[in-house]
Amino acid sequence: MERITSADEVPEQGSYLFTVTEADGSEEEVILVRLSDGIGAWKNFCQHEIDQRLDRGVGNGAAIRDGEILCPKHGSSFDAETGYCDNGKAAGSTLAAVDIAVNRGDVFLTDDDLTFAHEGGIDDGDMPGSTSHLSF
Template sequence: MERITTVDEVPEHGSFLFTVTEPNGREEEVILVHAADGIAAWKNFCMHEPDQRLDRGVGNGAAMRDSQIICPRHGSMFDAETGYCDNGDARGQTLVEVEIAVNRGDVYLTDDDLTFAHVGPIEEDDGLPDSTSHIGF
């Protein structure tokens, strides 16, 4: 069990984004959201179009309305508790669940197939060298 964050850090109307590593070494993003039964965790992509992230890593995370996670591209709405979508392009599909547990206000990753990597989005290497230069052009 790996600690991710606290319940208080999960926005009431948004999501908390973190990155996990799958057994094959591939990184995936996961979102935590408030649901009727507490906190739920879902892989951060729309089932209709897997390249479309629900939480783009800015602001309070994924757009939500009436306990539903909204795909920013198609407007499909996924139930925060079940992950099921009954409208739009993703109708009939369910988000990929990630197993978590909440204990004394802390949220833990309990999914045996995933390893907690870090809070925030996947860190992409842009191929550019890091620079600490103060020279401007």
């Protein structure tokens, strides 16, 4: 179990961005979001277009409205609790979940296939930014 951050650092609206290392050595971004009864973790990409980040690493993180995580490019919305999308180009898909636990006010990575790398996004510039014209 690796500590990611304090639960207090996960915003009420938006997301907390961090980077993990996959078993194959590649890096992936993950977002933490507030749920009705805790905190959830999802890999930071839209299921319709995997190079489209939900949290672009600026401002308050991913756009979240009425319990839905919004894709900034096409506007598909994913239920923050389940990751499921029932609209837009990503309809019928589900965000990739990451296993975490909250204990004594801290958030821990418990996913056996991932290793915590660092806070924030991937630093090497391989992940493209949003091409969105939407703003929230």
